[in-house]
Amino acid sequence: MRFLHTGDWHLGRTIRGRSRAGEFHDVLAEVHDIAVQERVDAMLVCGDIFDSASPGAGAERLLFEALREFVGSGIEVLLLGGNHDSVTRLEALGRLSELVGVRVRAEVVRHDEGGIVTFEKGGERAQVAAIPWILERETLSALEILEPEHAARQTYHEKVATIYNHMVDGFEDGAVHLLAGHIFVDNALVAKVDGSERRLHIDQAYGISAASLPSAPQYLALGHVHQPQVLTDAPAPTAYCGSLLQLDFGERGQQKVVRIVDATPNRPVQHRAVALTKGRPLVELAGSLDEVVAQADHHPGAFIRAVLRVDAPERGLAERLREALPDVVDVRLDYDRDVVDAEEAEFSTLGPEDLFVRYYRAQHQREPSPELLALFRELMEEATVLA
Numbered sequence: 001m002r003f004l005h006t007g008d009w010h011l012g013r014t015i016r017g018r019s020r021a022g023e024f025h026d027v028l029a030e031v032h033d034i035a036v037q038e039r040v041d042a043m044l045v046c047g048d049i050f051d052s053a054s055p056g057a058g059a060e061r062l063l064f065e066a067l068r069e070f071v072g073s074g075i076e077v078l079l080l081g082g083n084h085d086s087v088t089r090l091e092a093l094g095r096l097s098e099l100v101g102v103r104v105r106a107e108v109v110r111h112d113e114g115g116i117v118t119f120e121k122g123g124e125r126a127q128v129a130a131i132p133w134i135l136e137r138e139t140l141s142a143l144e145i146l147e148p149e150h151a152a153r154q155t156y157h158e159k160v161a162t163i164y165n166h167m168v169d170g171f172e173d174g175a176v177h178l179l180a181g182h183i184f185v186d187n188a189l190v191a192k193v194d195g196s197e198r199r200l201h202i203d204q205a206y207g208i209s210a211a212s213l214p215s216a217p218q219y220l221a222l223g224h225v226h227q228p229q230v231l232t233d234a235p236a237p238t239a240y241c242g243s244l245l246q247l248d249f250g251e252r253g254q255q256k257v258v259r260i261v262d263a264t265p266n267r268p269v270q271h272r273a274v275a276l277t278k279g280r281p282l283v284e285l286a287g288s289l290d291e292v293v294a295q296a297d298h299h300p301g302a303f304i305r306a307v308l309r310v311d312a313p314e315r316g317l318a319e320r321l322r323e324a325l326p327d328v329v330d331v332r333l334d335y336d337r338d339v340v341d342a343e344e345a346e347f348s349t350l351g352p353e354d355l356f357v358r359y360y361r362a363q364h365q366r367e368p369s370p371e372l373l374a375l376f377r378e379l380m381e382e383a384t385v386l387a
């Protein structure tokens, strides 16, 4: 049987308040075209269907429209809940969509109570162990959460490993055995920007080590990490499909893909990536205002983050740049902070991030960590979207 492995759709996601609905529509149509051309039997969507627990009507429409296309082409679908999804919302969708071959697993259930989803086509049978995102608060007791953070993460890691290994106990002989999960696996690559790769470790996130993943599945289709990658240190073939679009500037330069997986019982699977082309690229351009404007010519259709080199913060600079380049969605000022006395700067010209960095320095007499800054940006983006 042939499967299409995708995930992290994040329908409804915007970039700095700008809609990406058109791109989502086009890339979902592209995924459908690939599925039809490749004659896949079923599609596994490995979590983070929506960007938020309460997506807008436009995001729901994108999903329903896409599902309608897949169902119309005779392709069965499994939707898995991710950490961004509302369990209740996805389950509600599943109540109806199961009738047309779109199955939903939003919450972990035992393998003998629906945790294993079965697909049948032309006399062949595939069993997919379906493990949505496992919430920390449901896995750990209140007491464990009160433990020092590291101990709580260790406990979470052990419990998740138990759940993963228990689920595959439901596999029966003679079928194709796959696993679909939404999880952070230690050592996965989270961003490759400007040549520097960053690996995230369990110390930094709730997750599982590659070695403790089960070896019984012929292929583990994972979602959660947005950079497509095959994990080479897992006991069975394991891959993150990645997201459909470059969702934020940390993902710039990433070639987005879906994966095609060919599986026959008791045989090694064949799996490969198929490139997606419909998303707008995200680029970061640095230099003076004129230099950034000139460079932008080489990136038609891109959303741009501009890092403007200036001697000192200057009022109205960002507005001038945005007038020249409407696709600039993020402007940062790069200047020698020792030269410019923080107290002297015009606060009204500073973006929220610069203001936060100044506040942090004043309070703690040191620089905020990259993780803290990343969290700040995420919160700012959420707050901007809500506003």
Ligand SMILES: [Mn+2]
Pocket (backbone or CB within 6 Å): 008, 010, 048, 082, 084, 224, 225, 226
């Ligand atoms: Mn995600």
